[in-house]
Amino acid sequence: MIRFEPRTNPSAFLVYGVPVMAAAFAIILAAIPLSLAGAPILPAYGLMISGAFGSLFSISEMLTRATPLILTGLAAAIAFRAKLWNIGAEGQLYMGAMAAVAVGSGVIDAPSYIMIPVIMLAGAAAGAMMLIGPIIMKTRLGVDEVVTTLLLNFIVLLFVQMMLEGALKDPMSMGWPQSEPIIDSAILPPLLERMRVHLGLIIALISAFALAIFVKRTVWGFEIRAVGENAAAAKFSGISVTKTMVLVAMLSGGLAGLAGVSEVAGTRGYLATDLSPGYGYAGIVVAMLARLSPIGVIISALFVASVFVGADSMSRAIGVSNYLADLIVAMSLLCVLIGGFLTRFKIHFGRQKSAG
Amino acid sequence: MSSAATPSTETSPQLLLKLAAITKRFGPLIANDAIDLDVHRGEIVALLGENGAGKTTLMNILFGHYVADEGAVMVAGADDNILATLEPGAPQAALDAGIGMVHQHFTLAENLTGLDNIVLGTEPIFRLRRDRTKARAKLDHLMSGSGLNVDLNQPVHKLTVGEKQRVEILKALYRDARLLVLDEPTAVLTPQEADSLFAILRKLAATGLAVIIIAHKLAEVLAVSHRIAILRGGKKVGEMTTDQADRRSIAELMVGRDVPISKRRERTPGAEVISLHNITIDRGDARRSLHNVSLLAREGEILGIAGVSGNGQAALAQLIAGLDRPDSGTVEIFGEPVTKFDAHQFAQNGIARIPEDRHHDGMIGSMTVAENIAIEDVRSRDYQKFGFLDFDAIRKRAEHAIADYDVRCPGPDAPARLLSGGNIQKLILARVLEKSPKLILANQPSRGLDVGAQSEVHRRLLEAREGGAAVILISEDLDELLTLSDQIAVIHAGHVSPVIAAGDIDRSELGLMMAGQKKNEHNADTRAAGGPA
Numbered sequence: 006m007i008r009f010e011p012r013t014n015p016s017a018f019l020v021y022g023v024p025v026m027a028a029a030f031a032i033i034l035a036a037i038p039l040s041l042a043g044a045p046i047l048p049a050y051g052l053m054i055s056g057a058f059g060s061l062f063s064i065s066e067m068l069t070r071a072t073p074l075i076l077t078g079l080a081a082a083i084a085f086r087a088k089l090w091n092i093g094a095e096g097q098l099y100m101g102a103m104a105a106v107a108v109g110s111g112v113i114d115a116p117s118y119i120m121i122p123v124i125m126l127a128g129a130a131a132g133a134m135m136l137i138g139p140i141i142m143k144t145r146l147g148v149d150e151v152v153t154t155l156l157l158n159f160i161v162l163l164f165v166q167m168m169l170e171g172a173l174k175d176p177m178s179m180g181w182p183q184s185e186p187i188i189d190s191a192i193l194p195p196l197l198e199r200m201r202v203h204l205g206l207i208i209a210l211i212s213a214f215a216l217a218i219f220v221k222r223t224v225w226g227f228e229i230r231a232v233g234e235n236a237a238a239a240k241f242s243g244i245s246v247t248k249t250m251v252l253v254a255m256l257s258g259g260l261a262g263l264a265g266v267s268e269v270a271g272t273r274g275y276l277a278t279d280l281s282p283g284y285g286y287a288g289i290v291v292a293m294l295a296r297l298s299p300i301g302v303i304i305s306a307l308f309v310a311s312v313f314v315g316a317d318s319m320s321r322a323i324g325v326s327n328y329l330a331d332l333i334v335a336m337s338l339l340c341v342l343i344g345g346f347l348t349r350f351k352i353h354f355g356r357q358k359s360a361g
Numbered sequence: 362m363s364s365a366a367t368p369s370t371e372t373s374p375q376l377l378l379k380l381a382a383i384t385k386r387f388g389p390l391i392a393n394d395a396i397d398l399d400v401h402r403g404e405i406v407a408l409l410g411e412n413g414a415g416k417t418t419l420m421n422i423l424f425g426h427y428v429a430d431e432g433a434v435m436v437a438g439a440d441d442n443i444l445a446t447l448e449p450g451a452p453q454a455a456l457d458a459g460i461g462m463v464h465q466h467f468t469l470a471e472n473l474t475g476l477d478n479i480v481l482g483t484e485p486i487f488r489l490r491r492d493r494t495k496a497r498a499k500l501d502h503l504m505s506g507s508g509l510n511v512d513l514n515q516p517v518h519k520l521t522v523g524e525k526q527r528v529e530i531l532k533a534l535y536r537d538a539r540l541l542v543l544d545e546p547t548a549v550l551t552p553q554e555a556d557s558l559f560a561i562l563r564k565l566a567a568t569g570l571a572v573i574i575i576a577h578k579l580a581e582v583l584a585v586s587h588r589i590a591i592l593r594g595g596k597k598v599g600e601m602t603t604d605q606a607d608r609r610s611i612a613e614l615m616v617g618r619d620v621p622i623s624k625r626r627e628r629t630p631g632a633e634v635i636s637l638h639n640i641t642i643d644r645g646d647a648r649r650s651l652h653n654v655s656l657l658a659r660e661g662e663i664l665g666i667a668g669v670s671g672n673g674q675a676a677l678a679q680l681i682a683g684l685d686r687p688d689s690g691t692v693e694i695f696g697e698p699v700t701k702f703d704a705h706q707f708a709q710n711g712i713a714r715i716p717e718d719r720h721h722d723g724m725i726g727s728m729t730v731a732e733n734i735a736i737e738d739v740r741s742r743d744y745q746k747f748g749f750l751d752f753d754a755i756r757k758r759a760e761h762a763i764a765d766y767d768v769r770c771p772g773p774d775a776p777a778r779l780l781s782g783g784n785i786q787k788l789i790l791a792r793v794l795e796k797s798p799k800l801i802l803a804n805q806p807s808r809g810l811d812v813g814a815q816s817e818v819h820r821r822l823l824e825a826r827e828g829g830a831a832v833i834l835i836s837e838d839l840d841e842l843l844t845l846s847d848q849i850a851v852i853h854a855g856h857v858s859p860v861i862a863a864g865d866i867d868r869s870e871l872g873l874m875m876a877g878q879k880k881n882e883h884n885a886d887t888r889a890a891g892g893p894a
Contacts, residue, residue: 223748224739231736234725241684241714241722242736243705 009350019348024294024301027340028308034340035333042325049319056318057311063318065200069272071310072202073098073281075209076264077288078295078302079216080132084257086220086297087233089140089250093154094261095285096161097135101128101262102269103165106173106184106276109191120191125208125266132262135161136254144247158285166278175275184276193271205267210303212260217299229253261285290338296345309334375402375442377571378423378460378540383432385418392418394595395432400540405562405572407582407603410592411615411811412782416575419592420542424462425452436460439539461533465545467525475513475520475528476500479535496535503534507564508557522669523554530561540571547581551669552839552872559585577615577812579608580840593617616812625823625845631660633696634800634831635681640690642676651676652855653690658800658831663822664860665846666835669875673855674835675717678804681833682714683707694800708737713793713825717804717835719782723789726778730770731759733777734792762791767817783814790821801825801832807841819845839868853877 012019036046057067077094084091091097105124115123135157142148168174169182177185193204220226231239232249240246264284269276291309295301316330378400385393393415400406410416421427423434428450435444436458448454469478480496497513504510511520511527520528526546533541543562547555562572562585576582582589582603589606591599591614599614636657643650648671658664668674679685680692686702693699694710708714716722724733735744735755744754759773766787770780780788786806793801803822807815822832822845836842842849849866851858851874858874 222750222752224745224750225748227732227739227750230728231725234727235721237722238725239736241682241704241716243683243703243708244736245705 009352012349012351020296023344023348024296024305024341027344028294028305028337031333031337031340032312034336035329038329038332039325042329044323044325049323049325052319052322053312053315055315056322057315061197062200063314065197065202067307067311067314068202068206070314071306072205072209072271073264073268073284074287074291074306074310075206075213075303076260076267077284078291078306079209079212079288079299080257080260080264081289081292082295082297082299082302083216083220083229083260084253085233085292087229087249087253088236089143089253089257090149090151091136091139091154091254091257091261092151092289093135093139093157093285094257094264094288095281095283096154096158097132097258097261098265098268098281098285099161099165100135101132101265102276102280103168103173103184103265104128104131104262105191105266105269106187109187109270110185110275111188114188114190117190117192117194120188121193121204121270124187124191124270125263128262128266129259130262132260132265133255133258135262136258140251140254144250162278165276169276169278173276182278186275187270191270192274193267201272203267203271205271208263208267212263213299213303216256216260220299225249225252261288264288287334290334293338294341308337312337375437376400376444377402377437379435379444380419380423381433381435383419383422383429383434385415385422385427385429391595393422393429396592396595396597398590398597400571400573402539402569402571403566404588405566405574405586407574407576407586407589408592409576409579409582409589409611409615411577411813412809413594413811414592414615415595416592417544418595420462420544420573420575422449423455423460423542425450425455436540439537456536459537459539460542461536461538461540462542463526463529463533463544463546465548467529469517469525469528471518472516474516475511475524475531478517478528479513479532483536500531500535503531506568507534508561509534522549523551523558526550526558527561534565534570538570540573541565542573542575544575545577546574547576547578549670549837551875552868553876555581556584578838578840579611582611583608591615612812625663625847626827628661628827628847630662630847631829634658634660634694635833636693637680638691638693640680640687640692642680642685642687644676647671647854648673649676649679650855651680651687651857654855654857655690656833656850656857656860658833660799660829660831661826662847663826663832663834663845665842665849665863666833666852666857667839667842667849667871667875668835668837668852670837672852673857674804674852676855677852677857678717678802678835681707681712681800681802682716683712705737705740708793709741711796711799713796713798713801713830715786715789715793715801715803715806717808719785719789724777724780724785727776729759729774730763730768730777730780730788731755731773733788734759734762737792738796758795762788762795765795766791783810783817786810786814786818790818794821794825797828798825798830801830802835803832804835805837806834807836807838815841839871842871843868851875 039046039049057063077098080094081091104127108127109120109124139150139153142153143150166182169184173184175183175185195201195203196206220229228244228249231244232246236246268280273280287309291302291305294305312333313330316333317327320327320329376399380396380398382395382397383393384395396419408416418427422429434447436447437444439459447458476493479500480493500513509527509531511524517525517528530541546558550558566572574586583606586603588602589611590597591611593615638655640651640654651673666674666677680687683702683704683706691698732755735758738744739750744751756773762768763770763773768787768791769784777788801822807818810818826832834842834845843863846863848860849863850860851871853875854877
């Protein structure tokens with residue numbers, strides 16, 4: 006018989022070491038599909054590392070990929086902290102991108118220091134707006150937000166498609182369903198010359214540190230932690246669970262919306278329905294790997310981005326499917342979840358039963 | 362040994378169970394330290410001790426849930442009276458040896474009948490038809506012999522708590538238990554139900570059943586047992602026959618020091634603090650509903666609310682805690698009608714709220730002790746500036762609270778989940794009493810606490826009363842209510858009786874009211890019956 010005994014006070018080594026070991030273990034496990042695909046294993050690992058870190062260009066690519074992941078990771082982390090299961094970051098990202106395009110493609114024009122904050126605000130507001138419906142349904146009617154936010158992703162994607170075929174369609178796109186480009190003054194400038202990494206990275210990093218301070222040091226952060234850890238006790242002590250949930254929803258949706266702004270105004274320059282290869286969903290993985298810590302999100306986003314970029318480059322070089330990257334990320338998530346379980350519980354084998 | 366303490370004098374006592382020098386360690390903690398205990402046929406032994414004294418560990422060893430590090434459990438055979446060592450760590454062996462347990466929280470399937478519950482697990486799984494005439498006959502025999510009467514054809518959810526307990530006891534007896542262990546059996550019963558349970562246990566003991574009662578209430582232990590064994594800190598610190606025992610010495614043995622007895626000093630109540638007028642809350646469920654309830658609490662007065670749990674106490678507590686609003690009726694605090702029922706407002710307006718379930722509603726385990734103490738006030742200017750928490754102020758308050766209320770914890774920054782039940786309660790007292798509240802809602806404030814922590818809670822409540830606070834004390838513990846309250850009202854099925862001055866009431870009267878009889882009715886009843894029921 007296997008028995009699980011909760012650990013009351015897991016050590017720092019367990020708390021911080023386990024996610025790192027889990028990620029490393031997942032990379033090691035990737036040897037199995039690599040060998041099944043007939044690839045030489047050690048050179049493949051080498052190619053992955055050089056693909057992500059081998060040159061300034063590959064590092065820039067990795068950071069570009071990490072930028073939206075940090076923001077969607079933060080969106081998931083803050084929501085999950087309060088036990089608001091927002092699975093809709095993908096849709097919120099697209100709404101944010103669409104809002105950025107709507108105000109940033111020539112309707113208004115102003116210098117960069119005005120335009121960039123304007124599209125950021127618009128995007129964050131649009132992302133946050135996406136959670137109003139789910140949060141009302143959750144707090145008033147008890148509708149599970151996992152379902153509503155998840156399904157909204159598809160609605161948003163179809164809505165974006167409709168807009169790209171209609172109101173937002175670029176007349177110069179020669180029939181392609183894409184929006185008019187973001188005007189120059191609203192573009193997030195690259196951080197390095199002839200590299201793709203852009204101002205969005207700085208915005209993402211600032212967001213992460215700001216969120217860390219917010220959660221840890223402010224009254225609202227205190228209330229979010231209280232509601233997330235024990236909603237009944239928080240309510241008893243006089244904290245409004247509903248108000249806290251609304252605040253969390255606005256933060257989470259806003260951060261996911263910012264990810265959309267960053268992609269559309271930093272990386273792509275225009276909106277199309279292939280703007281995000283699932284950054285919203287990957288953000289959930291990033292947040293879980295980071296144990297919902299905002300600073301941890303930076304590190305885990307960098308890890309996930311380097312796996313993606315490294316595996317991409319390796320697969321091109323030796324002709325292995327780049328789905329391997331998804332596989333590694335998925336395995337890391339599973340390893341971290343198992344690792345997290347082991348941090349919280351001790352396992353005993355044997356026939357003793359726990360006290361009745 | 363205590364062979365002198367046997368109940369039946371005509372036959373020589375036969376040893377049924379012998380626990381010999383049982384020692385159990387959990388890491389550095391010695392939960393049981395060389396404990397000896399003998400139980401004879403037909404004997405009722407009370408196992409007394411505070412929380413953490415080692416009662417539960419000892420019983421878990423008896424049942425094979427734990428394996429003792431040293432010592433042995435020996436049980437006499439059913440036919441030969443020869444003590445044989447029980448296989449350690451094997452619950453099935455304990456069951457086969459005739460040891461039955463009634464847990465404090467019943468283990469019955471609510472949707473099945475009493476009969477189904479009793480035979481469940483004793484019948485083969487694959488059978489073509491149910492033949493229960495035999496089972497029925499055996500149970501009828503058991504019931505008629507012991508007075509354990511209960512309608513076994515009713516689904517369990519329709520039974521009262523006392524009846525469910527009888528089903529549990531029948532279940533053990535049906536499996537030929539020769540030793541019955543009852544864990545805190547009276548915790549959920551009215552005094553009358555407890556008395557009838559004791560009568561049944563006496564009858565069963567007379568037929569040769571051995572009984573161990575795990576308890577922490579002294580009065581009932583003295584009422585029913587033949588012998589008392591007292592555990593403290595994992596050791597057996599005393600054993601005596603009940604007729605030699607007195608309350609005070611037992612209490613001291615349990616706690617290990619002199620227990621201060623809280624005394625209420627006479628005091629004239631002051632102005633009205635809170636009054637409820639014709640409050641009705643209908644949530645479709647008896648435990649969360651109130652019907653036309655009017656109450657009044659004044660400064661310097663403790664108003665006790667007596668009742669068996671699940672009779673609307675939760676609704677009353679939620680209302681006074683600011684967590685629910687009445688469907689009709691008004692609440693006035695200091696003569697002002699309350700328009701906004703909001704827990705935060707209530708707390709800020711000087712209402713101290715001690716929740717019933719301190720683990721579930723009273724603290725956030727992963728947050729620190731300091732944060733848990735300040736939780737009601739983080740929005741106040743004392744603890745935040747421009748929305749940023751003032752950690753120095755929060756920590757300072759916690760340090761004071763830890764010292765003043767003797768909260769045993771590693772420090773203000775330790776997560777609150779590390780605290781024991783008694784210390785969590787002290788933390789909550791520190792949170793709410795520090796602000797000199799005008800009204801205190803104490804919902805089961807000492808339930809599950811050991812004697813030491815209990816007397817601390819009582820002292821604090823009396824101190825607040827001295828200081829002029831109104832206290833509403835909701836409790837199932839009559840001793841607690843009778844020692845602390847100036848006035849007592851009884852809650853039953855959402856109805857609250859008129860308030861009675863504490864001096865004018867006696868226990869059995871209170872018990873009858875808790876069972877749903879009106880005061881005037883039962884006065885007539887007791888007079889007619891001329892004595893206790």
